[in-house]
Amino acid sequence: MAKFHHCIAGITVTFAILPMAAMAEDAALLKQAQEIFQALPKDMATAEFPITRERAELGRLLFFDPRLTIDADMSCSSCHQPAFYGTDALPKPIGVRQRPHPRHVPTNLNAGTSFVIHWRGDRTSLEDQVFQALTSPITSGQSDEKAVIDRLARIQGYTPLFEAAFPDEPQPMTLRNIAKAVGAYERTLVTPSPFDAYLAGNQEALPPAAKAGLEKFINTGCVACHNGVGVGGGMYQKFGVVEDYWKATGSDPIDKGRFEVTKDPNDLYVFRVASLRNVAMTPPYFHDGSVATLPEAAKVMARVQLGVTLGDADTRDIVAFLESLTGELPANFATAPVLPPGAVTPAK
């Protein structure tokens, strides 16, 4: 469309023809996009991980409750902050007792669209992530299931909520069920964006710069990895296909990625491809938060993954496309729940 414009600049007789040609080009771009991407579903329930209202509501409370962690001062929402679209604006989060997390926080919004969880794919599902986090020394600091449940069981308001969410179980207050409840909640957190409206056929949903950016995003080759419902999140890929990533990002230390999990040399510097939904709202970027702005991140990716030097104008268009992936915060995430009151036992 943009190129076509340049060709005909100044030729007045094309006024009647231009709209039809432009419309055909617009339709072709949309068709291409619909083959590469999918709009968000209304939620992210699966056969294995269904959503029930009771579980999702309980999970929402638990997500915001700091009493799950050792000093009762950090919750899931401490790093996955609504105000930052489920991230924390830091290169790497700070865990309980100032313990450093090794990698940048990925947003929990739309996270159920990813095929695995975490940068290295070492969590099989949202539920697996929550389960492991509940006794992680960095995320929780609680030593075992007993430590978590003993604290929770003293908060009277939770007992009937666990019973309602897991009605067939005599002892429903378990780490497994906390994980299922928080997972069910997270599977409700989808953020339909202007791009989803576009994929549904609404040409007006994207401004011209975003459409130009989409075309460049496709033609530059970004869609080899950033595709599907998450615009990413569907596969592993080496970070640094044509050039070592740290030469472009300045990363220090150098993270070997999935290799550390599998010890397979093919996995050296391999990470889960990040979903780009809401990417404009979640700086800094990459597994170590080493790049602060979206234009710089787009240039780094083009350079080290595709060997392309992205100019400023193309970068602006691609960023305009990426901005069209910003959705509205779900109300059940933006608005904090009122937690069942209950003091943490005072230290005397």
Place this chain on the structure above:
Amino acid sequence: MAKFHHCIAGITVTFAILPMAAMAEDAALLKQAQEIFQALPKDMATAEFPITRERAELGRLLFFDPRLTIDADMSCSSCHQPAFYGTDALPKPIGVRQRPHPRHVPTNLNAGTSFVIHWRGDRTSLEDQVFQALTSPITSGQSDEKAVIDRLARIQGYTPLFEAAFPDEPQPMTLRNIAKAVGAYERTLVTPSPFDAYLAGNQEALPPAAKAGLEKFINTGCVACHNGVGVGGGMYQKFGVVEDYWKATGSDPIDKGRFEVTKDPNDLYVFRVASLRNVAMTPPYFHDGSVATLPEAAKVMARVQLGVTLGDADTRDIVAFLESLTGELPANFATAPVLPPGAVTPAK
């Protein structure tokens, strides 16, 4: 009302008379309550500290923004959590870098109704509290104004918001103005409760147990201190008028209260009287969070302030009254704002 009931128990001929007598007693209790307490205003603006829409909206962003503090991992809302009605469920909050706060967090809801701020009254206004917190070693960790503003100035989205909130100032991004903006925001946070509806004349707003509790709250003498618009927050008082407070609370260490501020022996163990609004939602209790539950806190207060041993039935009624002071969370507090994106400079 309760006593009247006891007198007439079993006398069937009073059926026609009882409603009129009860109505008269209800009316007398309401009249007495209206002399002791006032309903919440629609906001807490003053001549010295006015609210403008621009300042309150900016202040809301700043309140939720962790980038004001040294490691960018704590905001005002880390201790004043919406999910806990502006508190944190801990005896004493944990500040930046795990530094311990010396006293329990008072809720920021309705806080503009208090005559001074903090347990010892060493902050003259909400704005003074915010201003001092911005460079407090425990609350912020930032060393000085330059450190705070340098970080904030790099977040592009804030510049126009400060300009709009302080239109006559060439350099509006200052600690003083952050304090004014957050103060303006906090002055909007009022939580009208069933008790306010009752004070406005709606007898149906309080259940019978709450009215019985109100009567006991008045007759036991609690209202000597817990009165006015905040049901407290209007004066200083010694904690432990008839008995050392720590004998009832188990407090350790013993806090000398306002004496540490003024060095006046008359201020030994003196604290600002706490507002009881939303008290049922904000355990634990007292300046050191030494008491975990509201019934126990009510008994401790009756014992050490008034020399009264409160029985379980009276305690239940008084707690029912205190529960009627729970209001709805303001929408601009319960719902997190979307913050201007901007990464904290990565440490490389």
